[in-house]
Amino acid sequence: MLNNFARQIANALDLPAVPSIDVLGSESLPSYFAVSDLACASIGMATAMVADWRALKTATAETITIDRRLASKWFDMTIRPQGWVLPNIWDPLAGDYETRDGWIRLHTNATHHRKAALAVLGKHETREDLRPVVQAWNALELEEAIVSANGCAATMRSRSAWQSHAQGKAVAREPIIDWKLHGTTTLKTPAINPARPLSGVRVLDLTRVLAGPVAGRFLAAYGADVLRIDPPGWDEGAVIPEVTLGKRCAGLDLRNTEDRKIFEDLIAGADILLHGYRPDALPDLGYDSKALRAINPTLIDVTLSAYGWTGPWAKRRGFDSLVQMSCGIAAWGQQHANAIKPVALPVQALDHATGYLMAASAVRAMILRTQTGKITTARHSLARTAHILDQSASPKLQGRFAAETPADSDPTYESTSWGPARRIRFPATISGISHAWHHRAGALRRDDAIWTKD
Template identity: 50%
Template sequence: MKEISQALGLPGAWTETGQGSLPSCFAVSDLASASVASVGEGIATLRAALGETPAEVTVDRRLASLWFSFSIAPQGWDLPPAWDDLAGDYRAADGWIKLHTNAPHHRAAAIRALKCAETREDVARAVSAWKAADLEAAVVTEGGVAAEMRSLAEWAKHPQSKAVAAEPLVTWDTPRAGKIRDWGGTPERPLQGLRVLDLTRILAGPVATRALAGYGADVLRIDPVDWEEPSLAPDVALGKRCARLDLRSPEGRAQFAQLLAGADLFVNGYRPDALERLGLGAAWRAEVAPQLMEVRLCAYGWTGPWAQRRGYDSLVQMSAGLAAEGMGWSGAENPAPLPVQALDHATGYLMAAAALTALRDAVAGKGIMNARLSLARTAALLACYPADDRAAFAPAGKADFGAYLEQTPWGPARRLAPPVSVTGAPMSWDRPACNLGSSPPVWV
């Protein structure tokens, strides 16, 4: 997938080891290897810009694919269920629709649109009376999230698909003059001392900042006071500190301004207009933290009629034809999504690589750059790559995990071995996964 290295200005000279693939009609394991490799190459080229000797980058295809699922294996305890009891695929009058109801306010929005009781049977009965496109629009109007299942051909004709196709894989803002802080990294830990302010949630953004923490970055994740991710925090909070702020309050915004002013990198997964509505928009951020580099994420692209639409990986798969294509390929009677949330994970690694590219160019005196990515644009890339005939991977086993026992707040766990190797700069994490809100909102 040469588009990845080209979008990031990387040499694309990494080596892959291992065989096998995740079962899909698309080249999901190729995407896993290439996106993970972009982080390794980002670290290698940053080290070179800092005067270190060139490094070789090697990706383990199997491990890269496994990291696209869960990296953690609890020992004697279980992860909570990943999905709300109403979430999932429903048959509408003319096709299929996915309701995403994990967040309480999204669940309430779906019920308001359907005007039914909160049981799966009642929801299924109510959905069956709707046309899928009409229900999708109704749920979105209520402030919820849903996606009609479209074919690849149907999506290609959609105005949002055409807008996304015209966007680059990574959109770079015009570089601006300025110098970044000497964060004090070392050859072995290139990002040690780099302050990363993480304003992201499920799932691509947390993957990005987890990767940066793997090379020493001081990642401070900020969540709303009432937000929890019980099924995901053990996986994606690895290496981070996690705090809470109410950005709707004057006190919360003032504390956020202090954090932003002290940060080197801001990773933002909120919808394009969300911070603007809170008074924390781009102009405000530029005034508070003129030295700051930003990497931003959205679901459905930065242009087009759906640019402000809420979305998640599973919804984008439905909208963009991936679930329909999987259904036909597998002969399933229901929508068949990718075997993992590949759009989230791949986009997360590309976000991390974009941050490393921006750091590299800033070190070289080329100015300060911001980057923007979207799940829908990553989906457009994957849709161009059908799978080959490699055999399916065996499930994760003992040999795939590191030797040490990670002591998490939930109990001991094994963590997958790192999926990428950069000579002279091993990927490792300085702290175990933690609960959301377990740290104060301050730099240390």
């Protein structure tokens, strides 16, 4: 499936041929889907785009190598705290619950999503208290009630049920990357540092858990100035040390007049905007596509949604674990494992793969802007990434993966805001250059909302 995934992604990027990517190793994460193949293909294609960008300066074809074991591990948490402990990544109420007629997953990590679920189900503090309440509901009715309350929930559907569902059909018709042309600009030769290919590229990161932050982290590895912006009060717990690596992190309230002016100055100076807001969120704040391009006509806009850009669920809130329930992945795992409850992927592969696809499309858009003058938006969705992975469904558990050893981690210690840490070795190599993150993983809203000087 690796070559099939790579070919589909190359076609989505509108490449003349599939880049040559050397893959080392043969281990695979145990799954009923080809998760490790998707990891190698998505990380490999993002790396290939950085090499192509560099080649605009060097005119040389670089050798790209992906370590299959490490790529699989980079689809999961990569940070290994030394002498301190990450908080629990999940809220105590989040997870799968049996209903009167099936299974449902509640996503309550964000405070407002937890409040929405409890507004429907009543005030509860533990899963044990909540379980009998959920069990009294019909799954579809509870899903609709929580979604209508602006919460996040997903009924477990089979693959065939999703394929016949209106949203499943809509997603299947969408491209892997939905490109939109927004005009043209005067061609100019970019200043590319071959040692740090993305140095000087400014990325404004408005994304949250988890796909968008993965994209920004990858771009930062090759020199991009990634500035993450969060609203007041937002927190992501254990995910923050994972995805703030290489980024500066600032805070703005876009309902505040002065902060809006700062935001518009940042947009004016950005090359790339990463965001994962639902389709109407930025327009509701006064920043639709027309407004953004009035501020910066050459802005490259890379965005994602959970359930796609067309169909009845286009504006529905969602996360990787919910999409796995909706599109049949969890049901397929349960069925073929003969399990008593849903069986998810071994990692949040939809998030991670989509993140690397976003990084790939961001760099590809810069290449197009440089070579043709075209200014583009690239839209992605977790559900469309799930559609790629669904093609690899197997009735048998595939793959074996050895236990982690110290050799899997980088030997150097990383200084974070919380203490020292080690990190799983980076899986991608471009011959002639090395990756590096110039900003440590740290707390949100710790930096000024300004671009660094070139």
